[in-house]
Amino acid sequence: MRLPNWLTQHLAALRALLVFTVLLGLAYPLALVAAGQLPGLSGKSDGSLLTAGGKTVGSALIGQSFTDADGNPVPRYFQSRPSAAGDGYDPTATAASNLGPESVVDTLSTDPETASESLLTTVCARSKAVGELDGVDGRRPYCTNDGVGAVLAVFRTNGLTGAVTRVVSVNQTTPATPFVTSWQGVPVELATPDQDYVAEGALIVPVRGDAPAKPAVPADAVTASGSGLDPHISPAYAQLQVDRVARERGTDPAAVQRLVEQHTTGRALGFMGEPGVNVLALNLALDEQFPAR
Template sequence: MRLPLWLAQHIAALRALLVFTVLLGLAYPLAFVAIGKLPFLSERSDGSIVTVDGTAVGSRLIGQAFTDADGNPVRKYFQSRPSAAGDGYDPTATAASNLGPEDVVDTADRKSLLTQVCARSLAIGRLEGVAGSRPYCTSDGVGAVLAVFRRDGLTGPVTRVVSVNQTGAPFLARYDGVPVAPARPGVDYVAAGGVITPIRGDAPAEPVVPADAVTAGASGLDPDISPAYAELQAPRVARERGMPERSVRKLIAEYTDGRALGFMGEPGVNVLELNLALDRG
């Protein structure tokens, strides 16, 4: 007896579903679990956990914060880059902020990416005893951004200027001859017709504080920092530990990984392993 075409098609689809369920839902994952248990792969498959005296202190693959209970940097340790994963380095909430370079105006709900970068750079500058200034940042650590109003919308003389990220004294007294006013909370100056105008200022084109020190990675779990950020922190760490600075820099070089395959990505310094090496003396 020949089955109806519609029934034959459904039976064929069901067979394919069962076959692929067994192959891809059972056999494939079990095979990789077995491969992960091989002696030379078991450590990596278990998360590359680092232990000290039998106690897990972190993973080589997942970053973590080296801060005290109040969130302040522990000065004797190298600091990781910022994280947007949950409350910071949360493996269950891996994520980026998804904010881009045009996110420059603070709102009532959150700080813009530009202001976050400015504030972090200023804080790191204070921690490391260097200039934390950056282009398009004010001296008090917010985005140096104006809303410029012109007589004819986008053209004509400037009639009004507002420092959109500052409710106190503006970072700039006048713009194009017009006094700069502070922002009023809750006012949308873009909707009101202002042209958003970032002001570069006189900060150096290459800031002392490197980019990875003030921006979070895409995963929010980066275990590495750039050699430049590690070098910036070396004097503080050496001073706090009473070590020669050359010894700290030697450890930085030892724990710096090169580019993958010699040409992919950028060199990185594993922060956890570097800090543990310092603790071992």
């Protein structure tokens, strides 16, 4: 008995579904799992996990913060780069801040829910903090000495032209002291929260200041990665921290430097990206060789 044409087509489709289900839904995934267990690949396929004292403490692929309960850096550890992923290095909230170079004016408000920092002030504050922690010059161009963006709102008689009539340091409020006392002969005021000086017609003027052209604090110490999960810092940022870590652990900086070099990886394929230092792996090695006293 010849089956109807429509039934033949459905049976052929069903056979194809079963074959591809076995091949792609079972055989192929199992083959990849088996390949992942080969020597040299098993650790990576399991998540590149790192252990200490027999316990899993993290992954070599995801950064961690080495801070205390109040969010302050723990001096005996190398510090990671900042993270914008959730509360920091949260794999479920991987993200960047989405702020760019034009983000220079803070949103000052009496309502904490409305207030927010510009990218410039965030960078300035981080650079100042790193400088104080590691005993280096934390100044950066366009930053005030108190760690906010050095930005003025300049009012002129004819909008963008004419004589200057009023100048406001838009990122500083009471009780701060204006980072410059006057601008083109006009005294500089402190900003008033909840006031939009741009909407009032002011011209925003970032002021470079006298900071060195090449800051002592590297860029990766003050900016987050695009994913917010980057486990590496630059060799320059690691070098900046060597003396502090050695001092806190009571050991020779040269010995700590050797550990940094051992945990520094080069460019991928020899030409892509930049060298990096895995902070978690380095700190685990520190705890093993130079345990805190």
